[in-house]
Amino acid sequence: MFAYIIRRFFYALPILLGVNLLTFALFFIVNPADDMARMHLGQKHVTEEAVEKWKVEHGYHNPLFYNSEKAGVETLTETIFYKKSVRLFVFDFGYADDGRPIGRDIIERMWPSLAIAIPIFLIGILINISFALLLVFFRSTYIDIWGVVLCVILMSVSTLFYIIGGQFVIGKLMQLVPISGYDTGWSGFKFLVLPVVIGVIGGIGSSTRWYRTIFLEEIGKDYVRTARAKGLSEITVLFRHVLKNAMIPILTGVVVIIPLLFMGSLLLESFFGVPGLGSYTIDAIRNQDFAIVRSMVFLGSVLYIFGLLLTDISYTLVDPRVRLS
Amino acid sequence: MNNVEQKWWLWPAISLFTVLVLLNVLPGFFALKATYLWTDIFIFLLLVMVVMFSAYIRSKEHLSRPWKRVFERKMAMASAVVLFVFVVVGLLDSIHFRLPLTQQQGAEVHYSVDVSSVLDVLTSDLHEKIEKTYSAPFAIQAFTKETIDLPGGGSQRIYPRLKYGGAHLEKPEEQRMADITWRSANSVWQSIIAMLFLLLVVTMVSARYTRQKFSFLLTQVLRGETHLPWRVAILVTWVILLIVLFLINTATHYHVFGTDKVGQDVLYLSLKSIRTGLVIGSLTTMVMLPFAVLMGVMAGYFQGWIDDVIQYIYTTLNSIPGVLLIAAAILSIQVFISNHPDMFGTSIERSDLRLLALCFILGITSWTGLCRLLRGEAFKLRELEYIQAAQAFGVKNLRIISRHILPNIMHIVLIIVVLDFSGLVLAEAVLSYVGVGVDPSTNSWGNMINAARLEMAREPLVWWSLAAAFSFMFILVLAANLFSDAVRDAFDPRMQRQK
Numbered sequence: 166m167f168a169y170i171i172r173r174f175f176y177a178l179p180i181l182l183g184v185n186l187l188t189f190a191l192f193f194i195v196n197p198a199d200d201m202a203r204m205h206l207g208q209k210h211v212t213e214e215a216v217e218k219w220k221v222e223h224g225y226h227n228p229l230f231y232n233s234e235k236a237g238v239e240t241l242t243e244t245i246f247y248k249k250s251v252r253l254f255v256f257d258f259g260y261a262d263d264g265r266p267i268g269r270d271i272i273e274r275m276w277p278s279l280a281i282a283i284p285i286f287l288i289g290i291l292i293n294i295s296f297a298l299l300l301v302f303f304r305s306t307y308i309d310i311w312g313v314v315l316c317v318i319l320m321s322v323s324t325l326f327y328i329i330g331g332q333f334v335i336g337k338l339m340q341l342v343p344i345s346g347y348d349t350g351w352s353g354f355k356f357l358v359l360p361v362v363i364g365v366i367g368g369i370g371s372s373t374r375w376y377r378t379i380f381l382e383e384i385g386k387d388y389v390r391t392a393r394a395k396g397l398s399e400i401t402v403l404f405r406h407v408l409k410n411a412m413i414p415i416l417t418g419v420v421v422i423i424p425l426l427f428m429g430s431l432l433l434e435s436f437f438g439v440p441g442l443g444s445y446t447i448d449a450i451r452n453q454d455f456a457i458v459r460s461m462v463f464l465g466s467v468l469y470i471f472g473l474l475l476t477d478i479s480y481t482l483v484d485p486r487v488r489l490s
Numbered sequence: 491m492n493n494v495e496q497k498w499w500l501w502p503a504i505s506l507f508t509v510l511v512l513l514n515v516l517p518g519f520f521a522l523k524a525t526y527l528w529t530d531i532f533i534f535l536l537l538v539m540v541v542m543f544s545a546y547i548r549s550k551e552h553l554s555r556p557w558k559r560v561f562e563r564k565m566a567m568a569s570a571v572v573l574f575v576f577v578v579v580g581l582l583d584s585i586h587f588r589l590p591l592t593q594q595q596g597a598e599v600h601y602s603v604d605v606s607s608v609l610d611v612l613t614s615d616l617h618e619k620i621e622k623t624y625s626a627p628f629a630i631q632a633f634t635k636e637t638i639d640l641p642g643g644g645s646q647r648i649y650p651r652l653k654y655g656g657a658h659l660e661k662p663e664e665q666r667m668a669d670i671t672w673r674s675a676n677s678v679w680q681s682i683i684a685m686l687f688l689l690l691v692v693t694m695v696s697a698r699y700t701r702q703k704f705s706f707l708l709t710q711v712l713r714g715e716t717h718l719p720w721r722v723a724i725l726v727t728w729v730i731l732l733i734v735l736f737l738i739n740t741a742t743h744y745h746v747f748g749t750d751k752v753g754q755d756v757l758y759l760s761l762k763s764i765r766t767g768l769v770i771g772s773l774t775t776m777v778m779l780p781f782a783v784l785m786g787v788m789a790g791y792f793q794g795w796i797d798d799v800i801q802y803i804y805t806t807l808n809s810i811p812g813v814l815l816i817a818a819a820i821l822s823i824q825v826f827i828s829n830h831p832d833m834f835g836t837s838i839e840r841s842d843l844r845l846l847a848l849c850f851i852l853g854i855t856s857w858t859g860l861c862r863l864l865r866g867e868a869f870k871l872r873e874l875e876y877i878q879a880a881q882a883f884g885v886k887n888l889r890i891i892s893r894h895i896l897p898n899i900m901h902i903v904l905i906i907v908v909l910d911f912s913g914l915v916l917a918e919a920v921l922s923y924v925g926v927g928v929d930p931s932t933n934s935w936g937n938m939i940n941a942a943r944l945e946m947a948r949e950p951l952v953w954w955s956l957a958a959a960f961s962f963m964f965i966l967v968l969a970a971n972l973f974s975d976a977v978r979d980a981f982d983p984r985m986q987r988q989k
Contacts, residue, residue: 180809183802183803184806184810187807187810191818192818192822317968320912320971322960323939323963323967324920325919325939326964329956337946451925453825458814458821462810462814462815465810466809466811
């Protein structure tokens with residue numbers, strides 16, 4: 166197992182390098198630093214000196230890959246690629262355009278993101294799997310048919326509608342909870358209820374349908390027929406046999422997401438004014454702060470690869486046949 | 491019979507050719523200057539492909555059978571009719587030209603800078619009637635109070651009459667409800683007549699075509715006993731006709747969905763957004779399809795280092811969070827566009843190019859799923875006996891792929907294309923909200939929602955643009971979802987085993 170994890174770590178390196186090169190190409194080769202400086206300083210009446218000054222301040226004055234003015238190792242380290250991209254590998258994110266250290270911001274903003282994402286994730290899984298089992302229990306009856314239709318309808322509604330509608334009805338008309346805001350500790354609870362509820366509702370349609378397909382696929386298998394032939398009740402069959410055996414496809418889809426919960430939800434956080442990583446990203450995109458966007462891209466891919474690793478490890482926990490070697 | 495089978499392409503080709511020639515000739519006939527945007531060209535390419543493919547499928551029994559299964563479902567038939575209407579509106583909005591300006595006799599013709607489409611001309615009643623600012627649906631008065639100078643001196647703060655909404659009424663307070671009711675009643679009987687006419691003509695034509703008795707066919711349709719659920723199709727058509735006629739009757743005199751901040755008719759904006767939604771939903775899959783199919787099949791079929799490289803590419807792309815990759819790419823393009831203003835003539839060309847770029851980037855982020863599925867399928871197929879036999883006979887790899895593998899993975903491609911459509915339409919709204927969607931000047935539901943969102947705090951509430959954008963989007967996405975369900979059930983062999 167340990168050897169497997171080490172090997173996966175080395176397998177992840179080229180992927181991260183690829184992500185790094187790709188974002189580097191997008192941000193620095195398609196648009197030279199001069200263009201970026203000009204855009205930040207305003208399009209017109211920009212002097213060469215101002216552009217140079219902006220570039221030095223933000224560390225874009227070096228050449229891209231190879232600095233011929235320096236000697237020794239510095240030919241490679243005194244470059245934009247080294248300073249802006251390679252440093253990400255040790256999670257040195259550098260500074261945002263407004264001079265704040267990105268690394269500290271990320272650690273600070275991680276907690277509000279988790280406060281919303283983890284409840285949504287857990288409650289969502291619980292509700293969706295229960296609904297799916299319910300539909301499968303009543304399969305090919307009207308409950309199942311209309312349940313699926315309801316799922317399709319829920320899926321067809323834009324997430325924005327859930328958010329705007331929820332804020333309007335619950336926050337504004339009924340005034341049950343504040344429309345937006347955030348607080349630490351227990352006093353923040355009232356701010357979290359609405360985003361969590363909306364986050365869960367927004368996911369019900371597609372997830373329930375997905376779980377239902379997985380369960381239906383399992384229920385057609387031979388071991389289920391054997392279990393029924395033994396005289397087990399339908400409920401025992403569903404919970405003891407089908408649910409357990411459906412764990413592998415479920416884990417494939419679910420475990421990958423867990424590390425990405427850190428990244429937060431872009432929409433929920435920005436609508437509800439939660440100071441998490443999601444709203445951090447949105448603000449960075451709107452302010453065209455490329456340093457933050459680049460860091461978040463890198464962080465996102467690290468977490469995704471970590472999620473893939475977790476998925477493989479989780480297989481060994483639920484399926485004794487799977488061995489990692 | 492053999493003769494017919496060989497020429498399946500003849501009639502669609504002739505009709506497509508005629509349409510394309512007409513599209514080129516007609517603008518000149520009406521003294522217009524045809525304009526081709528990049529997305530227009532892609533849309534018509536897609537249309538040509540769809541028409542040719544469906545003609546080919548019709549000619550082959552084994553290919554058309556699953557499609558018949560799709561349309562046997564009432565839900566699928568109903569949503570197909572709805573989708574068809576959306577597509578027609580989108581296509582009408584994709585024929586662009588520039589109108590000539592009024593000129594003196596004999597002088598050289600100058601064309602307007604604004605690019606309009608056939609839809610613009612058809613709905614000129616809507617978008618030329620611009621109010622000052624917000625007005626509610628069917629309103630006759632403005633939404634905000636204004637200071638009006640009274641004739642006898644002095645001034646008063648009142649809700650002024652709208653310039654166009656209900657302008658034909660003399661005593662608006664008393665007449666408004668009666669007028670709207672009368673117009674709605676009118677559209678009911680008009681739609682019934684139109685529907686009956688349509689029913690008779692279609693039944694007559696198909697009676698001639700299938701050599702059945704007209705009365706027999708008509709009773710079959712009305713009783714819902716036809717093989718395909720034509721009765722459902724006709725009912726849905728009637729509902730759509732009713733809505734369209736209602737809009738024609740009322741939208742000429744009122745703002746059915748109200749007006750937005752700058753006084754534009756919200757119904758017009760929603761109609762214009764249909765094209766954007768369809769373009770994003772369909773062009774995105776079209777641009778990603780060749781890559782996904784080629785790479786997936788190659789990875790699964792050749793294996794070895796080709797497989798490694800392709801897997802590496804898609805894992806890398808997949809590991810970047812989708813929104814962030816799109817944001818990164820769109821931000822780069824934005825910088826590029828703002829630094830090279832000379833490369834784009836008009837603002838509509840610029841926003842059109844950004845729409846196309848968005849399709850490409852969405853395609854890049856969404857092809858990995860299909861690629862992985864196809865790789866797995868090709869992997870399974872190459873182990874089958876008939877392909878090993880082909881290899882043993884020395885058939886070339888390229889030929890094995892095109893003859894034996896591609897036809898056997900087409901159902902997956904089709905299912906994914908249809909399934910992806912609705913997700914992409916929804917994604918557009920979210921991306922526009924984040925600020926990395928379509929150009930702010932493009933009409934899209936995302937932009938409408940984004941603009942209206944800022945007015946949520948207003949008292950009383952401005953709800954109509956949100957309502958219009960959300961309901962248009964909901965109807966399109968729901969129809970697409972229901973249709974794609976039927977397609978998946980008909981084409982996915984796993985689904986058939988479950989039944």
